[in-house]
Amino acid sequence: MNGLDQVLRDWIANHGTLAEETLRLLIAAVAGGLVGLERELRGRQAGFRTNLLVCLGSALVMIVSTHLADGPWMQGPGFQITVDPGRIAYGVMTGVGFLGAGAILKNRGDVRGLTTAAAxxxxxxxxxxxxxxxxxxxxVSALLVLLALWALDVLENLLPRRATRVITIRTRWSAGCVRELVDFIQTQNVKVFGVTFRRPDSEHVDISADIAFTRSHRYYELERKFQEDPRYDLVALERS
Structure with a gap:
C-alpha cells in the first residue's frame, strides 16, 4: 500500500493542488460507493447513493477544514485565532450519527437498520x-467494512442467537388453562421461563409468559399460531 501512496503522491506533485483534492474526493466516492453497493444489494434504504454521498461529503469537509487551519483567521498583539480541523471532523461524525439514527426502524419489537447506521x-x-x-x-478501511458486512454475515448466521419476549394471551378460565398454554408454546420449540396471570373478569384470564427462542423461531411465527387457534386471543407480544 505504501507504493500506491507514493505513485499517487508523484502524480499529484505533477498536477497541483486541485488534482490532489479531486483525487481525494474520487477515492472517497469509490470507497463509499463500494460499501453502499453492498447495502443496496441487500435492499437497504441507505444504499449506494447515500453511502457514496456521505463519504464524498465527509472528504470535502475534511479538505475544507485543512484549508481553514492553514493560517490564523484573526491575530493581534500577543494572540491569534485559528481553526481546529479536529472539531470539524467531530461535527461530521456527530451529524452522521443523527443520519444513522434515521436508518434505524423498530417494528413490532424487531429493530432493523443498526448495521446500516454503523456502516x-x-x-x-x-x-x-x-x-x-x-x-x-x-x-483498507473500506475493505474491512465490506468484510464485516458480507463475509462475517455468513458466520453470524451460523451462530445460535437467543431472543426474549413477553407474550400475553387471553383465554377462557378453566382448571389447567395456564399449564395448557405453556404446553402449547413449548410445542413450538419456544422455552417458557416465567408465567404470571390475572383475571380481568369471571370468565377469562390474561396469561403473560416470558419466552426465549433462537433466531430461527421468530416471534411473529408464534404470534401467527395464536391467531390461528380459536382458543386464544393475542393481547400483546413485546420485548422483555
Missing part, C-alpha cells in the same frame, strides 16, 4: 480519511 458512520470516517490524503488507509 454510515464508518463511511463518514473513511471519507474524512480520504479527505486527509490517507489513501491506503481509506481503501
Amino acid at each position: 454510515l458512520w464508518c463511511v463518514a470516517a473513511i471519507g474524512l480519511s480520504a479527505g486527509l490524503g490517507l489513501y491506503s488507509l481509506s481503501f
